[in-house]
Amino acid sequence: MDADRPHAAAPATPRYAPLYQQVREMLVARLAAGEWKPGEALPSELDLAARFNVAPGTLRKAIDALAAQNLVVRRQGKGTYVATHTEEHASSFRFLRIRSDTGATEYPGSRLVDVRRGRASADAARLLALKPGEAVLQLRRVLEFDGAPVVCDDITLPAALFKGLTRTRYEAYDGSMYGFFETEFGVRMLKAHERIKAVAADATAARLLRVAPGAPLLAVERVTTTFGDRPVELRRGLYATAHHHYSNDLG
Amino acid sequence: MDADRPHAAAPATPRYAPLYQQVREMLVARLAAGEWKPGEALPSELDLAARFNVAPGTLRKAIDALAAQNLVVRRQGKGTYVATHTEEHASSFRFLRIRSDTGATEYPGSRLVDVRRGRASADAARLLALKPGEAVLQLRRVLEFDGAPVVCDDITLPAALFKGLTRTRYEAYDGSMYGFFETEFGVRMLKAHERIKAVAADATAARLLRVAPGAPLLAVERVTTTFGDRPVELRRGLYATAHHHYSNDLG
DNA sequence: CAGTGGTCTAGACCACATC
DNA sequence: ATGTGGTCTAGACCACTGG
Numbered sequence: 001m002d003a004d005r006p007h008a009a010a011p012a013t014p015r016y017a018p019l020y021q022q023v024r025e026m027l028v029a030r031l032a033a034g035e036w037k038p039g040e041a042l043p044s045e046l047d048l049a050a051r052f053n054v055a056p057g058t059l060r061k062a063i064d065a066l067a068a069q070n071l072v073v074r075r076q077g078k079g080t081y082v083a084t085h086t087e088e089h090a091s092s093f094r095f096l097r098i099r100s101d102t103g104a105t106e107y108p109g110s111r112l113v114d115v116r117r118g119r120a121s122a123d124a125a126r127l128l129a130l131k132p133g134e135a136v137l138q139l140r141r142v143l144e145f146d147g148a149p150v151v152c153d154d155i156t157l158p159a160a161l162f163k164g165l166t167r168t169r170y171e172a173y174d175g176s177m178y179g180f181f182e183t184e185f186g187v188r189m190l191k192a193h194e195r196i197k198a199v200a201a202d203a204t205a206a207r208l209l210r211v212a213p214g215a216p217l218l219a220v221e222r223v224t225t226t227f228g229d230r231p232v233e234l235r236r237g238l239y240a241t242a243h244h245h246y247s248n249d250l251g
Numbered sequence: 252m253d254a255d256r257p258h259a260a261a262p263a264t265p266r267y268a269p270l271y272q273q274v275r276e277m278l279v280a281r282l283a284a285g286e287w288k289p290g291e292a293l294p295s296e297l298d299l300a301a302r303f304n305v306a307p308g309t310l311r312k313a314i315d316a317l318a319a320q321n322l323v324v325r326r327q328g329k330g331t332y333v334a335t336h337t338e339e340h341a342s343s344f345r346f347l348r349i350r351s352d353t354g355a356t357e358y359p360g361s362r363l364v365d366v367r368r369g370r371a372s373a374d375a376a377r378l379l380a381l382k383p384g385e386a387v388l389q390l391r392r393v394l395e396f397d398g399a400p401v402v403c404d405d406i407t408l409p410a411a412l413f414k415g416l417t418r419t420r421y422e423a424y425d426g427s428m429y430g431f432f433e434t435e436f437g438v439r440m441l442k443a444h445e446r447i448k449a450v451a452a453d454a455t456a457a458r459l460l461r462v463a464p465g466a467p468l469l470a471v472e473r474v475t476t477t478f479g480d481r482p483v484e485l486r487r488g489l490y491a492t493a494h495h496h497y498s499n500d501l502g
Numbered sequence: 503c504a505g506t507g508g509t510c511t512a513g514a515c516c517a518c519a520t521c
Numbered sequence: 522a523t524g525t526g527g528t529c530t531a532g533a534c535c536a537c538t539g540g
Contacts, residue, residue, distance in 0.1 A: 016535090016536075018508080018509060018510090019509075019510070020509075020510085041525095044524075044525060044526085045525080045526070046524095046525090054510080054511090055510060055511045055512065056511085056512080056513090057509095057510070057511065057512080058509080058510060058511075060526090060527090061509085061510090063526095069502070070502065074525095074526065074527090075518090075519085075525085075526080076517070076518050076519080076525075076526050076527065077517070077518030077519040077520080077524085077525055077526065077527095078518080078519060078520085078524095078525065078526080079524090079525060079526075080525090080526075094501065095501055097499075097501070099446075190502060191500070191501065191502030192500070192501040192502060193498070193499070193500055193501070194498070194499045194500075194501065195350075195496040195497070195498055195499075196447065196469065196492075196496055196497040196498075196499065197469070197492035197496050197497070198449040198450070198467035198468050198469045198490070198492050199449070199467050200466075200467050214465075215451075216449035216450050216451050216467035216468070217449050217467070218447065218448070218449045218469070222501075239449070241447075241448035241449050245446040245447055245448050246446070246447035246448070247444070247445070247446055247447075248348075248444070248445045248446075248447065248499060249442070249443070249444055249445075250345065250346055250348070250442065250443040250444070250445065250473075251320070251321065251441065251442035251443065267516090267517075269527080269528060269529090270528075270529070271528075271529085292506095295505075295506060295507085296506080296507070297506090305529080305530090306529060306530045306531065307530085307531080307532090308528095308529070308530065308531080309528080309529060309530075311507090311508090312528085312529090314507095325506095325507065325508090326506090326507080326537090326538085327506075327507050327508065327536070327537050327538080328505080328506055328507065328508095328536070328537030328538035328539080329505095329506065329507080329537080329538060329539085330505090330506060330507075330538095331506090331507075
């Protein structure tokens, strides 16, 4: 690109980077920069192909890759849209793996119990790529299925990215927490890694989840990342699994 | 295919099936029938395109889909190979989500504790699509990381598919359990669904995993399927997560 | 060197959504 | 009717592998 030389670009670290990957990276950069906002349509494929001076097929392959990463969503006959957490009233199960044993597909209610400012522990700093002691926000929220508490999450956020986050403001927002982060703070949660253990409920968890102290709970530690694999959320959750389970597909 | 009319095939249930999907399904059928065995190379793309009377690009897209499902593996310059569980000495972590907390990537040892014949419980029958009381094999095996037991699996298999499975025969086999199933019984594990809960260790589990009775454990119920989403294995595992965790990527 | 998968191009046509 | 993404085709050329 740049010029009209198809795939003669100078190799960076790998010996060679396919044109469609280069185009993909340019598109990601523009998405990250907010050239097209979540929920908006990208220009048409032919338009983009012309801009980047590549064949439609090449441009298409680049967008295929973005769609596979869930960065954009294609809608036949309409266009290609920037992925958003604000429309996923069904597909918000993308980051929510807890399910009712009965298979009921009800969407849980979220209750924000507490918001406070604090400083990153050594642990949190490491996982969030912050300096120990940097300012963070600590949220605690409870997920309720059919009125019964099932999940208790302790969420740690870099304060610098979420200036002005308050409990009131969250409660004024209608939608998922990641929708809230996206809309109000421009932070887009793209990928997450979870580490799961089994633990015994301590007094606090027992009270919040209404289980006996010492009852076995799932402990889920999630690090969520945005563009460039930059960690922007640390979430430690305790799941009561008497009537619910963590669902996972391998394949 | 069939004729030389590109995509005029009669719609079945969906209004319309793309040619490359039809080709994909024909390839899956041949894979399931064993026309090419695990580890073997498929014919070249040009060859297959000619056989199916489609353009190389269309055949390629069909194989792309198979590769995305991990049914085949492409190797540039060499060919496209049927996926196998017998070569994945590294990538066998595809179906093994337990990891050491220290990040050590050691491969665990597997010890088959017990093999017995039995009849399917109502539960097992439902999950394996058998009739209650049908003959099954019950295996119990322990996974050890660095000599310490971490996972105890109770595995239920339809006896009809695994005739002649004995402990001796497993111990004579050098490789993973799914490699054993594939090589010795022609059963290919393709996908799995897991449901995870936290439970307290009972006396048996406590002894096998060397934890205190009542200690919290991960309980992982896995249903593994082969071609056509046919369930062929039910696996109930207990994971000791003091120094290990279940690792999962979302995104 | 020949053979394989991988990339790129170019254009025709289909299906879907919207006006 | 128009514009969008989706499919299909056809052929040239590149990169990797192995004899």
